[in-house]
Amino acid sequence: MKIVKVEPIQCDAFWGSYTFAKIETDSGLVGYGECTDWRMPRAVAAGICDLTTLINGQDPMRIDSLLTDMARLSETAPGGVIQRSISGIESALLDIKGKALGVPVYELLGGKVRDRVRVYWSHCGTYRAEYPSAFDTNPIRSYSDIEDLGKEVVARGYTALKTNLVIPGDPASVYSPSDGIVSASIIDKAVNLIGAFKEGAGQDFDVALDINFHYNTESAIRIARALEQFDMLWLEVDSFEPEVIREIKDSTTLAICSAESVTTYREYRRFLDLRAMDVAMIDLCWAGVSQGMRIAHQAASQEIPVAPHNLWSHLATFQAAHFCAALNNVQIMETDVDAAPWRDELVTELPEIVDGDLIVPDRPGWGTNLCENAIKQYPWTGAIPAEISSES
Ligand SMILES: [Mg+2]
Known part of the structure; x- marks a missing residue:
């Protein structure tokens, strides 16, 4: 061939x-x-x-x-x-x-060790705040609306969610300071946000917050300490410096997840050798399966769970599903629920999510194909829309 x-x-x-x-x-x-x-x-x-x-x-x-x-x-x-x-x-x-x-791809990765993968609803409230015109959903004007969203996540069968620093309002926004410095007022808003999600979804419901690359080390530590009052899935923080992530981890009782943007095993090894994070995030679309498996296997040898980064189309969800299927040390996997309204049309088979778990597909290859005719109906115009972000 x-x-x-x-x-x-x-x-x-x-x-x-x-x-x-x-x-x-x-x-x-x-x-x-x-x-x-x-x-x-x-x-x-x-x-x-x-x-x-x-x-x-x-x-x-x-x-x-x-x-x-x-x-x-x-x-x-x-x-x-x-x-x-x-x-x-x-x-x-x-x-x-x-x-x-x-054979399914997981057979090429060592074979299946699980039939289901727990997933979390990611960017929960984030997209609805950033791109309100894209969704036929209620606006996020108050923390009561965040509570309602937490109830919606539970009603739709999910057992965990991840959000970003969403600030309710008209319009709502997602806080992203250009100087990396957090204020006392923003820390209060982060506490209100997680508190509202917990109020809506339940105090035992797993909630994670992703603050990305947006804060300097001291600000990230202040946010972490303020959120220690909650039993959280994790606080997610990014830096290309493993010492920074380790310093944040050492400063807080919260679990720290990191390193989605580190795309080669050679670079990732620096984070693992330092035990910089509690949960190792890996993006299969960015690192690839081979690099991802190497990272995951070293993480397993150090008792560190992995969590696939996955906010893309359904094909990426299938790719991450096979990766998780072949690994023991998977904590949970990301998926976006709010997405382009035409996302389901782009593939021949949809991911099957039951009670908050993704069912591992057993069809040959990834188990889904692209519908190229459907894809032609939604050409990318080359535009990347501006997000609604706030520095107030
Ligand atoms: Mg992230």
Whole structure:
């Protein structure tokens, strides 16, 4: 079997573009992989095009060999955007190999250790605050509306949620200071937010807060300490410096989750060696399955659970499902419930979520295919809409 064509496919995601790699073979088998990045979609697609000459004509079953070739081609600029492009190609190759052998991808990763994966409702309230016109949902004008959202999450069967620093109002906003400094007033709002979600969903309900890269170390520590009054799933903080994450972890009783943006095992190892975080977040669209498995296996050897980062289309959810299926040390997996209204149309099979758990699919390959005709109905215009953010 030989690869005859490699191409990126993009589709409107309302906050930017979903990005996929498609690989065709001379046998007629086609593989799809998702490598969405919400800020640099053109760069990821261009990376797939740049790797095409290396991949065309090759045997798609020799995945590790092709990964080595792609890593060597990009050795002067590893990680970052090009790792997303490599990841998309790798996922399309895994899809082809699974289909060729008639097995689900998890069989290529060591076999299934679980039938279900617990998932959490991510960006809960975040998108409704940032893009109110995109959803036919109630506006978030007060903390009472946050309570109602917490009730909705429970009613829809989820057992955990993650939010960002949503500030109710008209319009609502998501706080993101340009200077990384948090004020006492914003800390109060973070406490009110988590308190309202707990009030609505229940005091035992797992709630996580993601403050991303938005705060300096001292501010992140102040937020963490203020939230210690709650029994939280985790506080999520990002930095490319493992010592920063370790300092935050050491300063608080909250569990700290981090490192979704670290996309190579070589870089990630610095975080694990330092035991910088309690939960290791891995994005399969950004790091790729091979790098992700290496990271997860080292994390397992250090008794650290992993949690896939996954806010993309359903294909990425399938990719993360197979990754989780083959690992013991998975705490929980991310999924977005509020998404582009056309997201369900883009794939042939939808993820099956029952009582807050994603059922691991057993079909060959990833277990779903892209509907290219549907994708053509939602072309990405090249626009990345502005989020509603606040510095007040
Ligand atoms: Mg995050």
